Amino acid sequence: MATARFPGKTADVAAANWSVPAPLCVNGTRWILYLLEECVDNVWEYCSVVIGLISMLCFLLSTLPQVYEAYRNGKVEEAMSFGFLFFLFSGDLTSFAGCYLTSQLPIQVVTVVFYIFTDLILISQFLYYKIKNSSSRKSPVLKWLCLMWCGAATLVLLALPKLIMDNSTTLNTQSPTHSKSVQITGYICGYLASVFYLSSRFPQLYKNFQRQSTEGTSYMLFALAMMGNGTYGLSVIVVLPALRDSKKTFIIKHLAWLIGSLGVLILDFLVTAQFILYRKNKSVKSSKLLSVPEVEPLLCEEEELTVL
Template structure:
């Protein structure tokens, strides 16, 4: 379901093998994949899909960490990052979490999306902290401690929430088909909304960079890792098709929204990377121009020249 950060369904679960309730039913499957993901993978195509999906998840997990460090290093978060980007990113992760919960996803997915929300809290806290700090002429030590306390409280709350959901996993009555279908549809709607939010997050940042004519204060690794995550996610879905046991058309339709969202974010991140290259070249060309400007001012003024004669 919707736990991949940019934008939708977790890539690890893109393969067609349904979760197997008993280990005896997965004799030929890979043991560690079955233990970790409750997925019976018994052919090379599905195994490759899972491995590439794990790489995609790893890229998503690391994607925001470089930006957290860049914000701490420069302290120019409010100048470099768009609040709209952070807001839509946070909304995407919240709806992704809701979809993950409503469709009863595996604990690894719950922990992953909780980590995404945690990094969102850090980024948003940095944004407002440095905005108030840079706009104030005097030091505010209380503000620093408030931010530390807020981040610590949010971390504890998110960890407790993840543990509560894992320990009290709600399993709906299979006889109540209408209720379970309604919950499932709501969960997938949340996944679609997450895709829309993730797509919407890029436009404010693109406009912010264009307005400033600079990408200073933002980490290019954030968008590089996001592109790698989306690219490997799409590849993990495509690799399933040769070994698919069911209808390929139904499988593609089922994943079309997330594939479209993933491709859309991939393209938008490509434009962000182009901005990094363009504005870096612009800055370097301005610097070189200043260095090569010939000296036009005389070394001595006219009066000094006459006095020396």
């Protein structure tokens, strides 16, 4: 989600094609310069980049446990809210649009594409088990919905590589004015993505409350998302002492992604509380069932004696 930690090839780089070339990075860390095209020459920025990469890794791995959990129990439609999946997919799709429009680094674009890919798997699993476990399995509406979704998902997966290739080839031909307007549109997409990410947790919170259970949902999905959002916020805070430019401008530039990350982090604490609460309720219910005395065999024996 939080892919705006690294500024990438934004309008400033596009404008450099029309002006004096930027100075070379002499004292920067080589692997960061090669991987992220970012000049890091002090410990604060170095720590920020490493923490930012950890954040990316957490987000990359977050949905995989839920994919396995859905495959294992086969009841994902009962545990997961479709609203949660829809808003999560919308947030990742809007985040991809923001990265594409602002010409972010290839590693960021590939990361967001992976998010979209895992979202497509989760939604496909939801629809598959919804049809499989539905009492009205022969409903043509559900079948057509599944077919339409598979077709749309295929088109998205085919279109994304083409968009990435076109974006990389047209990067150096943009004028500064056009790049600035596109960058603003990209930041608007960033705010929209934050709204989608924040909205995604509420349907799942309500679903868990309605069921009074979190069974069928992998907690690692939310735990890794919390780690990703927390480390992203930390990566932004750590770099502040090393900034040469205005700290206020830096915060404003990353505000959309900060709101999304820290806001979702707070909501994920509520989801964590639900996991703890409903697990305790489940253990209490199971202990009560174990403590019930076996009365039925005694009653059966008394009935046999009366017959004799």
